Amino acid sequence: MALLALVRPVLLAAAVVALAIGIVAVLPPQNPSPAPAPAPAPPVAARPIVLPAPETSPPVTPNDFRGFQGFQANPAPSPPALPSEPEPPASDRYDLTLRLEKGDTIDKILADIDVGEADRKQIDRALQAILKKRRIAPGEEIRLEIQTPSGPSDMPTVLSLSVRPQPEREFIVNRQDDGSYSGEEKTYRVSPRIVRVQGERSGSLEQSGVAAGAPSAAMTEFIRALSYDVDFQRELKVGMKFTVLLEQLVTSDGKVTHPGRLLAGELALGKRTVTVIRFRPNGGADQFYNARGESVVRSFLRTPMDASKVTSRFGMREHPILGYSAMHAGVDFGAPSGTPILAAGAGKVTMAGYNGGYGLFVKLEHTREIGTGYGHMSRLGPGIKPGVSVRQGQVIGFVGSTGMSTGPHLHYEFYRGGRQVNPLAQKFAMQASVGGKDLASFKAVAGQYLAQLKNAPKVAVGKPDPQAAAVGD
Ligand SMILES: [Zn+2]
Numbered sequence: 509m510a511l512l513a514l515v516r517p518v519l520l521a522a523a524v525v526a527l528a529i530g531i532v533a534v535l536p537p538q539n540p541s542p543a544p545a546p547a548p549a550p551p552v553a554a555r556p557i558v559l560p561a562p563e564t565s566p567p568v569t570p571n572d573f574r575g576f577q578g579f580q581a582n583p584a585p586s587p588p589a590l591p592s593e594p595e596p597p598a599s600d601r602y603d604l605t606l607r608l609e610k611g612d613t614i615d616k617i618l619a620d621i622d623v624g625e626a627d628r629k630q631i632d633r634a635l636q637a638i639l640k641k642r643r644i645a646p647g648e649e650i651r652l653e654i655q656t657p658s659g660p661s662d663m664p665t666v667l668s669l670s671v672r673p674q675p676e677r678e679f680i681v682n683r684q685d686d687g688s689y690s691g692e693e694k695t696y697r698v699s700p701r702i703v704r705v706q707g708e709r710s711g712s713l714e715q716s717g718v719a720a721g722a723p724s725a726a727m728t729e730f731i732r733a734l735s736y737d738v739d740f741q742r743e744l745k746v747g748m749k750f751t752v753l754l755e756q757l758v759t760s761d762g763k764v765t766h767p768g769r770l771l772a773g774e775l776a777l778g779k780r781t782v783t784v785i786r787f788r789p790n791g792g793a794d795q796f797y798n799a800r801g802e803s804v805v806r807s808f809l810r811t812p813m814d815a816s817k818v819t820s821r822f823g824m825r826e827h828p829i830l831g832y833s834a835m836h837a838g839v840d841f842g843a844p845s846g847t848p849i850l851a852a853g854a855g856k857v858t859m860a861g862y863n864g865g866y867g868l869f870v871k872l873e874h875t876r877e878i879g880t881g882y883g884h885m886s887r888l889g890p891g892i893k894p895g896v897s898v899r900q901g902q903v904i905g906f907v908g909s910t911g912m913s914t915g916p917h918l919h920y921e922f923y924r925g926g927r928q929v930n931p932l933a934q935k936f937a938m939q940a941s942v943g944g945k946d947l948a949s950f951k952a953v954a955g956q957y958l959a960q961l962k963n964a965p966k967v968a969v970g971k972p973d974p975q976a977a978a979v980g981d
Contacts, residue, residue: 600655600656600658601654601655601656601667602653602654602656603651603652603653604621604652604654605649605650605651605652606621606649606652607647607648607649607650608644608645608646608647608648608649608650609646609647610646612646613632614628614631614632614635614644615628615632617650618631618666621652621654621664622663622664623663623664623665623666624663627663627665627666627689630688631666631669631681633689634681634689634690634691635669635671635679635681635691638679638681638691638692638693639679642673644671644673645673648673649671649672650669650670650671651669651670651671652666652668652669653666653667653668653669654666654667665683666681666683666689667683668680668681668682668683669681674765675696675698675759675763675764675765676695676696676697676698676759676765677693677694677695677696678693678694678695678696679691679692679693679694680692680693680694696759696760696761696763697760698757698759698760698765699757699758699760700755700756700757700758701755701756702753702754702755702756702771702960702964703753703756703768703964703965703966703967704751704752704753704754704960704961704964704965704966704967705720705721705722705751705752705768705966705967706720706750706966707719707720707721707749707750708747708748709744709745709747709748709749709750710746710747712843712844712847713727713730713744713750713775714727714728714731716750717730717750717752720967721967722752722754722768722967723754723767726752726767726768726769726770727752728848729770730750730770730773730784732809732850732901733770733773733784733796733804734773734775734782734784735809735811735850735901736805736806736809736810736936737798737804737806737810738775738777738782738810739810739811740810740811741811741818742818743777743778744775744777745778748775748776748777748778749775749776750773750774750775750776751774752768752772752773753770753772753773753960753961754767754769754770754771754967755768755769755771756769770786771785771786771957771960772784772785772786772957772958772960772961773961782798783798783799783961784796784797784804785797785798785950785953785954785958786957787942787946787949787950787953787954789942789946789950790945790946797941797942797950797954799954799958800941801941801942801947801950801951802941802942803941803942805900806936807853807936808852808853808874808900808934808936809850809852809853809900809901810936811841811920812841812849812850812851812852812880812882812918812920813841813843813847813848813849813907813918818839818840818841818842818932819840819842819917820839820840821836821839821840821930821932822837822838822839822928822929822930822931822932823835823836823930824836828914829912829914837921837928838883838920838921838922838931839919839920839931839932840917840918840919840920841917841918841920842915842916842917843907843916843917843918844907844916845906845907845908845909845916846886846906846907846908847906847907847916847918848889848906848907849870849882849885849889849903849904849905849906849907849918850900850901850902850903850904851872851898851899851900851901851902851904852880852900852922852931853872853874853878853880853900854874854897854898854899854900855872855873855874855875855879855880855898856872856896856897856898857870857871857872857892857893857894857895857896857897857904858871858872858879858894859871859881859894860888860894862910862911863883863911864911864912865911865912866881866883866884866911866912866919867883867884867885867908867909867910867911867913868883868884868885868886868887868888868905868908868910868911869881869882869883869884869885869911870882870885870888870892870904870905872898872904878922878924879922879926880920880921880922880923880931881919881920881922881923882904882918882919882920882921883911883913883918883919883920884907884908884909884910884911884913884916884917884918885906885907885908885910885918886905886906886907886908886909886910886916887906887908888904888905888906889902889903889905889906892904892905922934
C-alpha cells in the first residue's frame with residue numbers, strides 16, 4: 509500500500525506510458541493455447557475461499573521435451589573388436605550424420621559432400637516415394653553410410669541414408685547391388701515402461717529432479733501437485749529426499765520416445781511424507797490425490813512458485829530502498845531470475861505490464877472479491893495479457909528484478925475486496941475426494957504405485973546441480 513502510495517505521484521505518468529509500451533513490447537508474438545471462457549464466479553464462501561473446479565494442467569506435449577536425448581542408461585554397445593592384423597587397411601566405409609538446416613534439401617546435403625548427380629536423383633526419388641507427402645523438418649538428422657572414392661577423381665557413394673522424424677518411424681534408402689536405390693519404411697512398437705527417479709533437494713526441487721534424471725515437465729507437475737499442501741519455504745530443506753514414479757514410452761529398439769509422465773511422487777519432509785497419486789475418476793480428467801484419496805487440489809496454491817524462501821513477510825518493515833519504516837503489503841519470495849511464476853488460482857488477467865515500483869506486474873481477478881498480484885517480473889508468461897483467462901498453476905511470468913527491487917524476487921500480493929491481506933494467512937478450501945465406485949479402483953492404483961515408488965527400476969542418477977538463490981527487495 510505505502511510502497512504504491514509513495515511512488516505513485518512520481519511514477520504515474522511514466523507508468524502509464526510504460527504500461528502501454530510494455531504490454532506491446534513484452535508480449536510474445538503468438539498465443540499458444542486458447543484460453544477457456546472464464547467460469548462464472550461463485551458466491552464467496554464464509555471463510556475458506558472456494559473457486560470453480562480448477563481445470564487440469566495443460567497436456568504435456570512433445571515440445572516440453574525438445575532436445576531431450578533419452579536417459580542414456582544403456583550406452584550403445586561398441587562393435588566387437590576385429591582380430592588385429594599387422595597393417596589393418598583403412599576402412600573405406602564410414603558413417604556421417606548431417607543436420608538438415610533451414611532451406612536445405614537432401615539433394616543439397618548430398619551435393620555438398622560431392623555425391624554424384626545421378627545418385628542424388630535416385631536417392632531423392634526413393635526417399636520421396638516412402639515419405640509420400642511428408643516433409644523432413646529443418647533440424648532433423650540425416651544419417652549416411654558412405655563408401656569413400658576408390659580413386660582420386662571418383663565420387664563418394666551413399667550406401668544408405670536414413671532419417672527418423674519420430675522415434676517409432678524410420679525412413680531408409682539403401683543402395684542395391686546393381687547400383688540403384690530403394691526405400692524402406694521401418695516402424696517400431698512403442699510400449700510403456702515404469703521407472704522411478706530418486707533424488708534429494710539441492711537448489712530448486714525442479715532442478716534437483718532434472719539432475720536426478722526426471723523430465724522437467726514431470727517435476728513441474730509434481731511441484732504443482734505438492735504446492736497446495738507443502739509450504740516450500742518453511743518445510744522443504746536441502747537434502748530432503750523425493751521419489752517420482754514415471755511412465756516412459758520406449759520403442760521396441762530401446763529408444764525413449766517420452767521421457768516420463770508423472771504417475772506418483774513422494775516427498776519426505778522432516779515430520780511427514782507427502783504422497784501424490786495420479787488417478788482418473790470415472791468420466792473425469794486425471795488429477796492428483798493423496799494416499800487417502802483426497803484431491804490435492806485447493807482453490808489457491810500455497811505459494812505461486814517453487815520458491816526457495818520467503819525473504820520478506822507481510823507487515824511493517826524498514827524499506828530497503830526508501831530507508832524508512834513502511835508497510836510491506838505482500839510477501840517476497842527470493843528465487844533466481846527466470847524462475848516460473850504460477851497463477852495461484854484460476855482467474856482472469858486484469859493487468860499485465862509495467863506498474864511503477866512493482867516493475868513488470870500481473871494482476872489476476874479470481875472472483876469479484878479475490879485477486880492476486882505479482883511484481884518485479886523479468887518477462888510475462890506466454891499469452892498473458894489483460895482479459896485472458898488463466899488456469900491455476902499456469903505460468904504467468906518469470907522472476908526478475910524490475911521496478912523498485914534490489915535483486916530477483918517475486919513480490920506477491922493477495923487482495924480481498926480490493927485491500928491487500930497477508931497471503932500466507934489465508935485458508936483455502938479443499939476440492940473433492942475420490943468416492944463411490946471410483947474408490948475401489950483408486951485403492952488398487954494407489955497400492956500399486958506406492959509399491960512401485962519403492963521397487964520400480966531406477967533411472968540412472970546424474971550429478972545434482974546446486975544453484976544459489978534468494979535476494980530480498
Ligand atoms: Zn515485496
